[in-house]
Structure formats: structure tokens, C-alpha cells
Amino acid sequence: MRGITLLEILLVMAILSILASISAGIYYNLERETALEEDENAIVASLRMARANAVSGERGIAWGVKLDNADVAQPAFILFGGQDYASAVTTEYHALSDKAVFSAPVAGQSLEIVFARRTGMTTPQTVSIVLRNNPAKIKTIQVSEEGIINR
Numbered sequence: 736m737r738g739i740t741l742l743e744i745l746l747v748m749a750i751l752s753i754l755a756s757i758s759a760g761i762y763y764n765l766e767r768e769t770a771l772e773e774d775e776n777a778i779v780a781s782l783r784m785a786r787a788n789a790v791s792g793e794r795g796i797a798w799g800v801k802l803d804n805a806d807v808a809q810p811a812f813i814l815f816g817g818q819d820y821a822s823a824v825t826t827e828y829h830a831l832s833d834k835a836v837f838s839a840p841v842a843g844q845s846l847e848i849v850f851a852r853r854t855g856m857t858t859p860q861t862v863s864i865v866l867r868n869n870p871a872k873i874k875t876i877q878v879s880e881e882g883i884i885n886r
Contacts, residue, residue: 771835796852
């Protein structure tokens with residue numbers, strides 16, 4: 736009679752543990768990169784909403800997005816109606832995921848992108864977000880003078 740030896744069982748367990756650790760690392764990286772992409776999509780959606788509201792004349796005011804990196808522990812972006820965030824009449828707050836942070840605007844700073852009423856024109860700006868633990872993973876959003884939003 737032939738059975739399974741202890742050595743064979745240990746070998747199989749070692750191979751399974753190696754495969755499990757590799758899979759966990761891949762899943763962890765995929766999860767972080769997905770969160771970064773979701774944050775990028777949400778920022779782009781807010782920028783497009785602000786421009787659409789401005790061009791359509793929603794409430795007869797300009798619209799914009801404030802990218803707030805003043806508190807690096809909780810970076811956020813805020814859709815607002817008005818010439819600037821300080822005089823905003825409408826706001827919609829969104830926090831970045833805990834896996835991402837702005838690299839532009841830099842830590843401690845904020846940036847407002849305001850789209851002119853009816854024309855949607857703005858000052859050209861670049862927004863960048865990175866993974867907190869891997870700044871090499873970067874997502875860049877550019878807004879042209881005409882209000883065109885590119886990734």
C-alpha cells in the first residue's frame with residue numbers, strides 16, 4: 736500500500752502558501768489601483784458637471800470644482816456654484832479614497848477650477864492624484880482654457 740508521506744504534504748502546503756501570498760499581493764495592488772481610477776473618474780465627473788452647469792446657465796451663475804489638499808489626511812474635491820468657493824451658493828463634497836492623495840495641488844494647498852457662465856471657459860489647470868504608498872502610480876487630469884477635460 737502506498738500512502739501520502741509527510742514530506743509530500745509539507746511540499747504541497749509550501750507551494751499553496753507561496754501561491755496564496757503572491758495572489759494576496761496582486762489583489763492588494765489591484766484594489767489600490769482601482770481606487771485611484773475611481774477617484775480620477777469622480778473628479779472628471781465633477782469637472783464635467785461644473786462645466787455643463789456653467790454652459791447651460793444653471794441658476795445663472797458660474798460653476799467650479801475646488802480641489803482641496805489643505806488637509807493631507809483627508810483630501811477632497813467640492814463641486815460648487817458661484818464665482819469662487821468662498822462665495823459658493825451650492826456645494827457637493829467628495830472625499831478622495833484613503834488610498835489616494837493629490838500631488839497637484841501640492842500638500843497644504845487648494846485649487847479652484849471655475850467655468851465661466853455660458854462659455855465654459857476657464858484658466859488652464861492640471862490636477863494629479865497618486866497612490867499614497869506608490870507615488871509612481873499617477874493619474875493626471877488636464878483642463879484646457881476652453882474647458883475641455885482630458886485625462
